[in-house]
Amino acid sequence: QVQLVQSGAEVKKPGASVKVSCKASGYTFTIYGISWVRQAPGQGLEWMGWISAYNGKTNYAQKLQGRVTMTTDTSTSTAYMELRSLRSDDTAVYYCAREKSEVGFDYWGQGTLVTVSS
Amino acid sequence: EIVMTQSPATLSVSPGERATLSCRASQSVSSNLAWYQQKPGQAPRLLIYGASTRATGIPARFSGSGSGTEFTLTISSLQSEDFAVYYCQQYNNWPLTWTFGQGTKVEIK
Numbered sequence: 001q002v003q004l005v006q007s008g009a010e011v012k013k014p015g016a017s018v019k020v021s022c023k024a025s026g027y028t029f030t031i032y033g034i035s036w037v038r039q040a041p042g043q044g045l046e047w048m049g050w051i052s053a054y055n056g057k058t059n060y061a062q063k064l065q066g067r068v069t070m071t072t073d074t075s076t077s078t079a080y081m082e083l084r085s086l087r088s089d090d091t092a093v094y095y096c097a098r099e100k101s102e103v104g105f106d107y108w109g110q111g112t113l114v115t116v117s118s
Numbered sequence: 119e120i121v122m123t124q125s126p127a128t129l130s131v132s133p134g135e136r137a138t139l140s141c142r143a144s145q146s147v148s149s150n151l152a153w154y155q156q157k158p159g160q161a162p163r164l165l166i167y168g169a170s171t172r173a174t175g176i177p178a179r180f181s182g183s184g185s186g187t188e189f190t191l192t193i194s195s196l197q198s199e200d201f202a203v204y205y206c207q208q209y210n211n212w213p214l215t216w217t218f219g220q221g222t223k224v225e226i227k
Contacts, residue, residue: 033214035216037162037218044205044218044219044220044221045154045156045162045205045207045218045221046218047207047215047216047217047218050214050215050216059213059214059215061215062119095161095162097161097162102167102168103152103164103167103168103173104152104154104164104167104173104207104209104216105152105154105162105164105207105216106164106173106174108161108162108163109161110161111161
């Protein structure tokens with residue numbers, strides 16, 4: 001069965017960086033894309049960006065351009081999302097999701113809470 | 119940038135009743151529209167894609183309609199497990215981007 005398992009919760013200080021991992025299993029990793037979505041406490045869903053697991057091509061949300069980098073390691077079927085220059089309003093649950101072309105985000109990770117606090 | 123607007127923000131419905139949720143796009147998204155359900159403490163779940171196609175395992179009481187800028191998610195007879203927050207999402211093929219609406223909370227009346 002398809003599973004996306006994310007790394008554990010993180011606490012970071014303002015200005016630091018965080019890197020969240022998302023290990024995929026149960027399907028051929030390189031056939032699909034991976035998107036990252038975050039959700040601030042009590043708020044809605046915000047799409048952060050997408051990466052092709054086939055060729056590493058990325059598209060990032062405009063507001064995060066320059067602060068976010070998404071990568072994949074096809075040898076371990078793992079996707080990574082790094083966010084730099086963290087601010088308090090980056091405090092959120094970060095989700096990875098498998099992107100199926102013309103369908104949407106059909107499988108999701110369990111979420112990773114990132115807390116930014118001094 | 120395409121903006122997705124959902125209404126109402128909160129919908130109070132009795133179990134067994136019909137719920138109708140709306141989603142409007144600031145410009146045409148054709149049928150590139152999906153709906154997700156999210157329960158507290160859980161990741162979202164894909165319900166509908168292509169505006170009207172149910173995802174695998176989604177009960178028939180969930181249906182989607184619309185195209186262009188106006189979309190609707192209908193839950194024909196609300197079950198206890200359907201009380202949740204629902205999000206619409208559009209996707210753009212070039213550049214490849216996605217945008218969520220702000221969500222509609224369906225609560226027990």
